[in-house]
Amino acid sequence: MNDAAVTEGLTFTESEPGAFLRPYVTHLSAYTERYADPMPRRQPPFAGVVMIFGFGAPLTLDGPEGAQRLASFAGGLHDTYVDTTTTGISEGVQVNLTPLGARRLLGMPLRELANRVVPLEEVLGGWATATVARLAEAPDGAVRIALLDEALSTRIGDAPLPDRRVGWAWQRLVATRGTMSVASIAAELGWSHRHLVSRFHDQIGLAPKAAARVLRFEHASGRLRSGMSPADTAAVCGYYDQAHMNREFRAMAGVTPRGLASPPRTIG
Numbered sequence: 035m036n037d038a039a040v041t042e043g044l045t046f047t048e049s050e051p052g053a054f055l056r057p058y059v060t061h062l063s064a065y066t067e068r069y070a071d072p073m074p075r076r077q078p079p080f081a082g083v084v085m086i087f088g089f090g091a092p093l094t095l096d097g098p099e100g101a102q103r104l105a106s107f108a109g110g111l112h113d114t115y116v117d118t119t120t121t122g123i124s125e126g127v128q129v130n131l132t133p134l135g136a137r138r139l140l141g142m143p144l145r146e147l148a149n150r151v152v153p154l155e156e157v158l159g160g161w162a163t164a165t166v167a168r169l170a171e172a173p174d175g176a177v178r179i180a181l182l183d184e185a186l187s188t189r190i191g192d193a194p195l196p197d198r199r200v201g202w203a204w205q206r207l208v209a210t211r212g213t214m215s216v217a218s219i220a221a222e223l224g225w226s227h228r229h230l231v232s233r234f235h236d237q238i239g240l241a242p243k244a245a246a247r248v249l250r251f252e253h254a255s256g257r258l259r260s261g262m263s264p265a266d267t268a269a270v271c272g273y274y275d276q277a278h279m280n281r282e283f284r285a286m287a288g289v290t291p292r293g294l295a296s297p298p299r300t301i302g
Contacts, residue, residue, distance in 0.1 A: 047175030058135025064175030088126030110147025212249030
């Protein structure tokens with residue numbers, strides 16, 4: 035089922051991924067943005083990998099590696115924010131993948147994408163170019179989503195499965211919202227800390243401790259937006275105290291917990 039909406043120059047259509055993609059894709063939407071003036075946004079980190087299949091004006095993205103202008107791009111798991119600016123008419127389809135979904139789709143160590151935004155063709159080659167061209171020719175957002183769902187399902191289905199043990203470790207972190215200790219995960223797997231970090235760098239992108247910080251931040255952001263006080267949020271989300279949470283928010287979002295605006299699930 036598709037839901038269409040228009041908000042302040044943004045027209046978008048979103049749909050739940052098909053059954054095959056659901057373990058790998060958490061968000062799938064087609065969009066068109068038209069603004070008379072440049073539209074800046076700050077994109078805090080989230081626990082996934084974003085891909086933009088864009089065929090409109092390029093976005094300006096300013097992250098840990100500096101500023102660049104891209105229409106189609108992939109952003110790996112980040113533990114800090116990216117600033118974006120939309121100008122002109124920006125159009126495309128956005129996909130948010132789980133880290134393991136991105137690992138299977140890309141077939142490359144995700145450490146190479148951690149805290150980076152790169153041209154989509156750099157990680158998906160000619161397949162990305164051909165897919166963007168097909169999407170640009172489609173008549174509307176619903177058709178574009180259906181086309182990309184099919185293309186992603188075929189490509190992921192043809193790729194090897196990710197490491198199931200890393201999958202288990204990632205799901206334990208997700209289930210505990212980043213509060214399970216890395217030592218406990220390593221012990222349950224029978225791995226050394228060093229080996230666990232190595233496998234996370236390959237399959238997730240960030241080390242387990244950094245990935246847990248992102249999950250904790252995401253949980254705390256949701257609690258704050260639901261109306262919970264910063265002090266209670268810090269206690270519920272596993273921070274040492276409110277000062278600790280404040281430091282984490284400044285590092286990861288560039289603002290205090292009270293100052294964090296509702297973050298869109300997009301990097302563009």
